[in-house]
Amino acid sequence: MIRKTTVGVLGGALLVGALVGTTIHANPTLLSTLASVSPTPQSVGALAFGPENILFVGDTKGAAVFALDVADMDHGTGDPVEMDGVDRKIASMLGINASDLVISDMAVHPTSQNVYLSVMRGRGDGAIPLLMRVTGAGEIAEVAFEGMRYSMMELANAPGPDQRYGRRASARQYSITDMAFIEGQVFVAGLSNEEFASNLRRIPFPFVDLQSSTSLQIYHVSHGRNETHAPVMTFIPREIGGKTHILAAYTCTPLVQFSAENLTHGQHVIGKTIAELGAGNRPLDMISFEVDHQEYILISNSRHPLMKVNPGDLPGAESLEDPTKEAGIGFETIDAPGIRQMDNLNADYVLLLQQEGSDGPMNLRSLKKSAL
Amino acid sequence: MLEELGNGSGVIAVRGLTTEALRFLARARMNVGEWQAIFPVRTGAGDDELPPILGAYAVEDGRVVFRPRFPLAPGTVYRVRFEPNAGEPIEAEFDVPLADAPATRVVAIYPTTATVPVNLLKMYVTFSAPMRFGEAYAHVRLLDSEGEVVPDAILEVLEELWDPERRRLTLLFDPGRIKRGLEPNLTLGLPLREGESYVMEIDAAWRDGLGRPLAAGFTKAFSVGDADRTTPDPTRWKITAPRAGSGDPVDIAFPEPMDRALLDHMIVVVGPSGEVLDGRVEVDAAETAWHFVPSRPWPAGDYTLDINPDLEDLAGNNLAHLFDVDLSQDVRLSEDEARARLPFTVR
Numbered sequence: 001m002i003r004k005t006t007v008g009v010l011g012g013a014l015l016v017g018a019l020v021g022t023t024i025h026a027n028p029t030l031l032s033t034l035a036s037v038s039p040t041p042q043s044v045g046a047l048a049f050g051p052e053n054i055l056f057v058g059d060t061k062g063a064a065v066f067a068l069d070v071a072d073m074d075h076g077t078g079d080p081v082e083m084d085g086v087d088r089k090i091a092s093m094l095g096i097n098a099s100d101l102v103i104s105d106m107a108v109h110p111t112s113q114n115v116y117l118s119v120m121r122g123r124g125d126g127a128i129p130l131l132m133r134v135t136g137a138g139e140i141a142e143v144a145f146e147g148m149r150y151s152m153m154e155l156a157n158a159p160g161p162d163q164r165y166g167r168r169a170s171a172r173q174y175s176i177t178d179m180a181f182i183e184g185q186v187f188v189a190g191l192s193n194e195e196f197a198s199n200l201r202r203i204p205f206p207f208v209d210l211q212s213s214t215s216l217q218i219y220h221v222s223h224g225r226n227e228t229h230a231p232v233m234t235f236i237p238r239e240i241g242g243k244t245h246i247l248a249a250y251t252c253t254p255l256v257q258f259s260a261e262n263l264t265h266g267q268h269v270i271g272k273t274i275a276e277l278g279a280g281n282r283p284l285d286m287i288s289f290e291v292d293h294q295e296y297i298l299i300s301n302s303r304h305p306l307m308k309v310n311p312g313d314l315p316g317a318e319s320l321e322d323p324t325k326e327a328g329i330g331f332e333t334i335d336a337p338g339i340r341q342m343d344n345l346n347a348d349y350v351l352l353l354q355q356e357g358s359d360g361p362m363n364l365r366s367l368k369k370s371a372l
Numbered sequence: 373m374l375e376e377l378g379n380g381s382g383v384i385a386v387r388g389l390t391t392e393a394l395r396f397l398a399r400a401r402m403n404v405g406e407w408q409a410i411f412p413v414r415t416g417a418g419d420d421e422l423p424p425i426l427g428a429y430a431v432e433d434g435r436v437v438f439r440p441r442f443p444l445a446p447g448t449v450y451r452v453r454f455e456p457n458a459g460e461p462i463e464a465e466f467d468v469p470l471a472d473a474p475a476t477r478v479v480a481i482y483p484t485t486a487t488v489p490v491n492l493l494k495m496y497v498t499f500s501a502p503m504r505f506g507e508a509y510a511h512v513r514l515l516d517s518e519g520e521v522v523p524d525a526i527l528e529v530l531e532e533l534w535d536p537e538r539r540r541l542t543l544l545f546d547p548g549r550i551k552r553g554l555e556p557n558l559t560l561g562l563p564l565r566e567g568e569s570y571v572m573e574i575d576a577a578w579r580d581g582l583g584r585p586l587a588a589g590f591t592k593a594f595s596v597g598d599a600d601r602t603t604p605d606p607t608r609w610k611i612t613a614p615r616a617g618s619g620d621p622v623d624i625a626f627p628e629p630m631d632r633a634l635l636d637h638m639i640v641v642v643g644p645s646g647e648v649l650d651g652r653v654e655v656d657a658a659e660t661a662w663h664f665v666p667s668r669p670w671p672a673g674d675y676t677l678d679i680n681p682d683l684e685d686l687a688g689n690n691l692a693h694l695f696d697v698d699l700s701q702d703v704r705l706s707e708d709e710a711r712a713r714l715p716f717t718v719r
Contacts, residue, residue: 092415092422095382096445100583102506121442123504126581128442142426142441220548251529252548279548280524 030054031149033206034069039150041066044118044129047107050181050205055107057118057131058176058188062154065179065186065203069149074135076113078346080366081136086117086353087362089140090132094121102127103362106341106353113346115364116143134364153207155188181205182237182244182260189232189248198231200246200263212265216248218256219273221320221328228268234286236297240314247314249283249299255328257314274317275328278304285342289350291369298350298372299331300342306334308372334372374452374464382444382468384413386436386454393456398431413438414451417465425450446470447583476501476580478590481572482632483686485658486593489600490566491550493688493695495543496633497574497590502538502581511578512543514563515571522570524549525563538581540633543572550688551696569595600687603694604630606679606712613716616672621654621663622716624677629659631684638683641666644673670718681710 031052043061050056055068083089091098102120109116115134120127131143155176178189188201198216217228235248237260244260248271256271263269277283282302288295288311297309313329320328338355340362345351349366356363375385389397400406404427412424426441436454444450446468455461482496497512509532514522526543533542545563564570576589608627614620622641632655641649641664651666681691688695692710 088419089423092419093424093426095415095425095440095442095448095450097416097448100445120505122445123506123579123583127505140423251527282528 030206031069034067034149034151036150036152038147039066039068039145039152041129041145043104043120043127044131045104046176046179047105047116047118048179048181048186049107049110050186053109053111055109055116055131056179056181056186058105058179059129060176064152064154065176065188065207067151067186067205067207068131070109070116070131070133070143071148072109072112072114072133074109074112074114076109076111076346077136078113078348079136080349080368081113081115081134081345081351081364082366083134083138083364085361086134086140086364090117090119093140093142094119094130096121098361099359103340103353106343106351108343108345108351115345115351151207153186153203153209153211155190155201156209156211156213177231178234180235180237187235187237187246189235198228200232200258202263212263214263214265215268216258216271217268218250218254218271219319219321220250220252220254221273221276221322233283234299236286236288238288238311238314245314247286247297249277249286251282252279253277253281253283253301253304255299255309257317272317273320273328274314275309275331276320277301277307277331284339287342287344287350289344289369291372296369296372298342300336300339300352304333306336306339306372307331308334336367374454374462382440382450384438384452386411386462387434389434389436391434393459394431394434394436397436397456402429404429407438410456411436411438411454412452413440414453415448417449417451444468445583470584471582473501473582475584475587476503476582477587478574481574481590481592483594483629483659484592485629485660485686487595487597488564489598489687490562490564490596491599491601491687491696492564492596493545493547493550493684493686494631495545495572497541497543499539499541499580503534503541504579504581504583505532505534505538507578508532508541511575512541513573513575515573517569519571522563524560535633542633547688547695564596566596566598569593600628600685600689601694601696603689604628604683604685604691606691606714609714611677611714611716613675613718614666614670616718617669619666619669621665622675622677624662624714625657626660626662629686630662631686631688632659634683635659635662638680639664640678640680642676642678644671644675649675672718674715674717677712677714677716679712679714681705681707681712 041059041062043059044057045060046058048056055070057066057068059066087101087103088098091101100122104118107116113136117132119130119132121130133143134140176188176190180187185202185204190199200214200216202212204210232248233251235246238245238247246258246260248256254273255275255277256273258269258271281304284300284302286299288297295311297311299307309331317329339352340355341353343351345366348369350369352365354363354365375387407429408424414424428439430437447470449467452464453461477500479498479500509528514525516522525545527546549557549560549563551557572592574590576586578586610625612623614622635655636653643649649666651664654663684690692705
């Protein structure tokens with residue numbers, strides 16, 4: 001899971017226009033809404049940079065989303081970033097063995113091109129959530145929560161009949177699988193524990209407690225039926241046919257479009273399955289980028305190679321509704337084993353966190369977009 | 373000489389320096405990087421290429437003190453080196469002992485019944501204490517009757533499916549293999565085979581929340597029966613009402629085992645004036661019996677058992693629909709149609 005660049009991923013002129021309006025740095029009104037100091041998330045997971053380079057952090061344990069001012073004033077060079085054993089180095093700085101470090105997500109700061117990693121120091125109950133920064137010059141530092149400006153929104157509990165049962169808030173544990181900032185709202189994909197009910201929440205930003213929650217249904221071709229239980233694993237916003245859509249990938253691995261305008265509170269929304277990317281696989285991250293004015297979508301996977309999709313195929317994509325046919329839009333594959341995290345580094349490079357073998361060191365590697 | 377201050381806090385001090393040396397260090401106003409060059413504290417026994425531990429340095433009370441940014445981790449080795457410009461460097465290695473509480477053990481694997489339906493959807497593993505996140509699938513194996521691992525039977529979910537206390541893990545059999553006519557079902561078949569016997573095996577190397585291995589491994593043997601392709605029917609449940617004034621439970625006997633975790637909160641007892649009663653749920657008889665023990669004795673009156681339609685049997689069939697539906701005959705009830713309200717009277 002990974003940051004979705006707010007501007008880079010939105011191909012459509014309509015949306016880009018709308019977002020640029022909110023990302024002008026000369027008028028930093030959103031940063032000024034981060035009125036609290038020293039956030040205390042219980043865990044750190046999904047990361048997404050938003051307007052004014054505000055970093056959104058998903059706290060699955062606390063079932064909350066934090067908006068952070070990381071106060072990073074660097075300017076990126078556009079160069080590739082390479083670092084061996086970044087997990088070993090961070091673990092060593094934190095005084096633990098590398099097996100006790102969990103790198104939850106990676107996001108690149110849009111301006112500084114510094115690499116942000118959400119990490120958990122330890123795996124047990126005493127695990128400490130931390131944010132680490134790796135600079136292009138190869139320096140690793142903790143981005144301390146102490147003194148940092150932030151705002152926070154707790155996820156509302158599940159709407160519907162369970163509430164009148166007076167169920168404990170903790171009875172249903174929400175995980176945040178991915179997040180993105182889209183048109184003034186933080187979109188949060190989630191998974192509940194026992195019931196596996198998939199949903200997508202939208203939280204207006206600056207945070208006000210007017211969350212909307214939509215349950216999602218998809219036709220999973222390789223599972224041959226409609227599903228409501230599987231979580232979205234990674235998603236990006238896409239403009240398709242002049243309207244904002246969510247392009248979402250699920251485990252095992254349907255690629256599905258949802259129209260954003262249908263994602264209203266309390267609704268149950270059915271997505272359009274446009275591809276099956278292969279069984280026995282978990283999609284990890286999805287990004288989009290341009291090379292020579294041609295846009296591409298790149299999907300990283302737990303078992304399958306990197307997949308490159310041409311977004312031009314999306315508007316005319318057929319809806320897959322037949323369990324015996326796993327066709328859908330085409331994709332190219334690029335072999336890059338051991339990918340754990342992926343994001344856009346800058347205009348020319350995609351940044352990967354790649355692990356050697358099943359428990360070897362994790363390395364930061366840059367892939368030139370024009371060579372993909 | 374080097375000494376550790378506090379009990380396992382990881383605060384390291386250098387004692388025995390001359391007054392002159394202390395004064396020099398105090399006046400040098402070194403930044404953390406400069407301190408780390410002469411007084412590095414490192415994780416692990418080996419690699420000097422890895423960066424030193426984050427922390428703060430100070431000269432105080434006639435000592436040079438290092439305070440780590442985070443408490444040191446039990447079971448981890450640390451190395452300290454103090455190497456001022458003049459004089460012999462000194463080195464020490466130390467570790468923080470593991471906690472002394474009783475070892476964590478597996479309490480149960482659900483369902484506890486000896487025979488499960490071939491389209492079993494979930495198993496739950498419960499533990500006596502919180503477990504560590506992130507290594508579950510490395511320590512759970514489904515073995516066939518020959519003792520061979522059944523590959524790809526359990527779906528590996530990135531966010532391991534723990535309860536909030538991390539004492540109960542949900543194991544999900546791959547839904548794509550359970551639903552008939554689907555590509556994984558057609559190519560790989562069901563994860564379980566009717567008439568066969570299996571063992572769900574948990575190894576002792578699985579670490580708990582304190583980083584310690586389990587007290588012992590755990591196995592649950594089971595055999596596989598017919599598919600369950602019917603939705604639970606609350607009209608077939610037998611209710612035993614308690615007597616007025618007693619603290620006895622109200623009981624439900626199910627004709628089939630139900631999902632253990634969902635039984636904890638999918639059934640509530642509603643009192644004569646519509647209030648939800650406080651009490652404790654108990655489940656036994658291989659998940660075919662549910663008991664609600666009230667926190668206060670029962671007043672006489674008419675009560676209702678309100679059954680959430682999301683309650684499932686072992687095959688993931690809930691009150692509203694089957695988990696695996698023939699698409700040509702997909703009959704789904706609405707949430708409200710499927711909700712069951714079972715009356716009972718306390719006399």
